Amino acid sequence: MTSTEVDDLEAVTDVAVPPATGRPRSRTPGPPPVGRSERIGLLAGVVALAAVVIGTRFGVFTPDTRPDLYQQPGRFLASSLDAWVGGANGLGQANFNAGAAPIAAVVWVIRGLGASPWLAVRIWRLLLLVVGAWGIRRYLAALLGSRLTVAGRVVATVFWVVNPYAVVSASTTPILLPYALLPWTLLAFVQATRQPRSWRWPAAFALGFFAQSGLNAGVVPFFQLLAVPAHLVHARWIERHRWRDLVRVLVRCGLLAVVVSLYWLLPSFLASSTGAGIAGSTEDPRDIARTSSYGETGRLLGNWPLYGRGGARLFLGDYAIYLTNPLVVAASFAVPLAVGISLWRSRARERLLTVALLAVGLPVMVGLFPPDHPYAAGRLLGAVFDRVPVALAFRTTNKVGAIVVLAYVIALAVGVGAWRHSGVARSRRVRVGATAVAAALLLAASAPLWDGGLYPLGFRFPRTWQDATADLDRTGPDGRVLVVPGGAGGNYRWGMRSPDDVFPSLLERPAAVRTTVVGRGDPAGNFMSGFDTALAEGALPARGLSVVAHYLGATDVLVRNDLLTEEINGPSPAAVTGLARDDPGLVLRRSYGKPGTDTVPDTAGPVTERSRQTDRSDSAVAPLLTLAVTDADRAVHIAPASQQILVDGDGGSVIPLARDAITDGRRPIRLLGSLDQRSFATSVRDGGRLVLTDTNRRRAWDVNRVANATSATLAANGDVDSGNGATTTLWPDDPTKQTVTEVTGVASVTADKPGFGLHPFGRASNAFDGDPTTAWITGGFSTATGNRIGIALNRTRTVRSVSVQALPSEPSRITSVAVQVGASQVVQALPPDGTEVKIPIRPTPAERVVVTILGQTPGLNPVGISSVTVDDVAVREVTRLPETLSRLTSHADATTRRRLASMPLDVVLTRAEGIRSDQSDDEEAQLDRRFRLPDDRTMVFTAELTSQGADPVAVAAARRGDRSCRRVALLDGRPLRARVVSTPGQVAEGRLLLQGCGDQKMASGGHELLTIFGWRLDQVRFSSGGAEGASGRSSGASGPSLRLGARTPTRIEASVAASGPGARLFRLGEAFDERWALSIDGRDAGPPILVDGYATGWRIDEHAHRLVATFTAQRAVKATFLLSLAGVVGVVAVVVLPAPSAEDRRRWRHRARHTSLTDGVDQR
């Protein structure tokens, strides 16, 4: 060390070198006292902060987490204690958010003091910011002691509150709360390392960790624990504490923190599958990391929503100033620069702590960046995310930012201290100038605080919603409300934008609504997606809505026409309203609001004259409608098992079952995929009806849309997880229980995934099917270049001729392709008129033929290839139905087979058409199917198609009343003949109904139905009769024969009266979860079964019983809550109560010895 460097060091730290004694010398004298001017400054700062936090968008509700936390804090608090909650779709899910309880308690107190919801948000946030500022002062005082300067303390205080991370990332409570409490928690840890034998500071650490809460499974508090290793480094090498003492401190802090956090740790663990499903369905780790460069995280930004947009709308528009304003950009980059200068100029010992914090915080915050070509650390992190589902909870690595801010604060505090000790700062003019510059930079770096942009997302609940929900609560407090249409959260034209919907905030009753974010293969998500997709695509039959309402136990239907359906490819308000009003099972109660208000897509507010002219139908509907379900059932329901429908398919089968009048919404449904061999035999013994469907299609899903939100139906080996959301396909890893596609003519057809979202239409096989009216479609938003399509031939053969025909799309179309045939490749330009081009290749041996798009003209529309002809190769893609019934039957005993043969059986097939009003988005051009029958059957064939899909000659004949038999399809290679039986009115409407000419004798085993040119069948049904037991309307009940008793979210009591002979199916109405248990007259009924496609249920006998259903995880959750509560009381006592003095301990020891001696005398 040079003498100059030593001088520098001593100038800053006032060092004298005492002899080493071997004892820790860490106790530092206190920081400078708070003077009058600092006090006044702080007071002024708090007032300014309060003015900004409360005054910005005064009166507007700006929730920074779930809105119901502020709207209904009491209910929110109560639900935090439950292991089972309504969840996003209202049908129930395990609760992974128990950690929100302390926050709800505080907000409940704030509301109790008279604050309205919007004010409660502001008060809560102000409280946190003040607590955080206070905490950072205490922390720095403990860390730096007398070396903390007043100027450094002020800079640190202000910077902790006004920095880009506090403004943008900490705009939500799950981040702001741990951010505010981090300094307090670390203060306790620093002091604990200095008193390693004391339990007080570890207890205080535990309290700090407890107060950070376990909101959103405690992800942020866990992230912030990464600050602890840096403090251990500081304690060991700077403060010279022994490892043994530090380990003791670590163990004590960890132990107590776990005890007080058990209440949310256990529920989070129990609900990890739910949480992982949601995590897997929402943001992709690579998308999150797309903006988290060192440059952006260095200036405390990088949080992906800041850079995101949906169409023209920026997700966080008011914060965009951090990207668009040069002054603000420069000021925000001045932050890491100032930190760097501080670290460079200072010689303070806390520099090592700062480096350790940055070494952990910055790389974690950066995460996978650059996501497309990550470095080694990013690749490792990506592998962890890919292989450990629970790790996905930590995918938003930006949340570790508080550690980086803490490092910056320490650096700035010591930097300011160093500067104050330097000669430069002796001039008052320089000090004033520097203060002004620092203030200007801080103001610019926190611009949204001062320019009115602090709350980008805010709204007021419209009167219509308040009135409608109040009326619904009055009319039927017990029953469910079915809300249509579904969506991707609470995104409304009147301003609300949230992943959480409005219902928990306004509605006391439970609401069932489809949400696009579901758990992988979750039955409830599957059921809701099935019917709501049909609604969004215009495929719901006339009674579809009321039938679904019956299955869900909904007594009312709420139609919301103010949802931002235009952003999610949702249905038009007029279409949904029309469907609801025309449903004979629904009765209009009331409409709310003026017609046209917030109901016209791409507009907001009252209807304008222009909207009336451009969108007459949507302008004419009210924002909200409520309808009553006639003869409604409750969610808890019981029905005779003899009326059950055993379906090979999924929850989406309700729609074709309702369409074909197989169910009225009361016949219990059991999905064959959920049955094992034994329960299958029992079910067959109970009786009912068998239905084979082409539902439960193997598809990848997109969470950003509600219609056409999937891939095309995949082959059995297709990647069901290739969407940006979890698949709703049931039993996603067992293709035998799914509807999948199979190709004939080649080994396989493959295509690259579209670069801009999935869609079911334009599947790859369309290019090879010989039909020029269908095409492989890809490349929306100019992403086609590089996309490939190809076939693998059945064997190596000499390919002599290839021709390609581009889809004549506009404005963008494909201009050139590369055709690879074996080892030969030819680049070929394609003409703009879409004519077929013969590729000049020489005969080449090949196993594969691949066409790669090389160019496209400008335009955002998708492009495609209509035809690729390879010699005489003919490709056909056929859809194969689930094979569960066939498999179960093949392993069944003779009795079961005999019973099975006597049951009625239907094969119900539906062509995948996409949106009905759009002729260009059909997934399947033809209804080609393969299915297996369990036994020999005599079937009646019926079908339906539109007149556009029929041979014009046949349509003309039908208009004339011609009922002659015609060949309409091929069944197992033989002509299938049918006649048109439509009434003249139906023909005029364009509907052609077909009736088979005679019965079809079909043997057990596989069958293939292929449609033929001129008869594009939309729906097909093969029916065979049998002894069903009972038919028509179910005699199921939730009324007189089922009486509901006490009910909590995790315990439902009911009693059932005796019924006629035969078993019954008891539907709990809650989403299926194996942790539900039922006791029948005190005896365990065994594991639950899947009933009605989504619900937990049990099969019970015909006798009268008392039933008690419980969610078993609740017991453990309650126990851990009590343990945590006791832990909190204990650690508070340890923190607050004085420790016994040495004199006290001596006296106690003496007394104990004396008592022991006395006891000995007595005993003698």
Add this chain to the structure above:
Amino acid sequence: MIEPGNRPSSSAVLVWIAFALTAGALDGYAGGAAAVLVAAVGLARLPAEWLGRVGVACLALAPVSVLVDGLPSDATVSPGFVTRSLTPHHLVFGGFSLLAAWIVIDVRRHLRTTGHLADATVRPDPPDHPRVQAPAPLARLSRAGQLALTGAVAVSGAVIAIAVVLR
């Protein structure tokens, strides 16, 4: 870390290798370049403070790089703002990693010079000021206050516990 003016010790070489591997894992070639720069400064016997200077210079150049590339308007804001150029990314990483290297070298030097870094940098207690323990949390509360607070928490806990049990 390699210390200018001295022959690199084996521990310094090991620390440098760890630094180089970490920097490379975090930022690829740019991280490797930072490690090479650290080695070069050490081998050239330049003052280690140069690393701090270069680090600060890198941090200062980051906003220049962003501004030179141009800022988007509200209509064009997108993740492309970040991904269009990796220069600011590398500059900020390089800046902080060089500063970190400088600080570690500086701290190690003090440690080796004095034998006990903590003693070398901790301010001694004033002669008339008895050595204080880390204060107890809420030590300013009176005994009655402490008991009252603990009692209040205990009672609240009991009430909540009863509510939970009865639920």
